[in-house]
């Protein structure tokens with residue numbers, strides 16, 4: 001090999017790698033619950049409340065485990081672990097939470113740092129929305145919302161798992177918001193499925209976290225533009 005050829009053989013792969021970056025891929029999959037979820041509890045104070053109770057025909061229950069007939073588990077927050085400083089939250093569309101029949105809908109949410117959480121009040125009832133983060137740099141907020149009044153807006157500055165939102169008027173009302181400083185997360189749907197789109201090629205730890213069932217992790221790799229399909233299960237607790 002001449003010197004010239006040797007230089008070429010060393011340089012060309014480096015140039016190619018620099019010129020064509022690897023394609024991002026989607027991570028999809030599903031979460032199932034192993035074992036039997038504990039029985040949900042009746043929210044009797046809601047049924048007994050003179051205004052909120054009238055909106056329910058039967059006694060509402062907790063929704064700790066939203067699980068299908070084949071173990072499909074909803075409300076699991078699936079995320080890439082160990083990534084930081086990649087938030088696009090300020091430019092991302094708002095995530096909505098409503099108050100319907102004196103219950104938060106949805107009760108489990110995930111957002112990026114700086115991403116707007118729009119809070120609606122569909123009830124003919126006064127609520128207040130009281131966030132209770134615990135991570136330094138996140139601020140507790142407490143805002144009242146009259147019936148038919150304008151939507152409220154919350155944002156959370158720092159990554160934190162399961163920030164508690166509550167209503168001080170109705171002590172059974174809770175929602176939980178996980179906050180990431182990157183866009184690579186999803187909440188599993190009613191059928192247990194999730195999708196994290198446009199993940200840059202690389203090796204990651206995928207984490208699936210549920211408020212009651214705890215969390216599991218799995219090492220995964222996104223190869224140049226190839227979709228990744230993951231099945232995970234959590235144990236009922």
Ligand SMILES: [Cu+2]
Nearest residue numbers: 127167169170
């Ligand atoms: Cu309320």
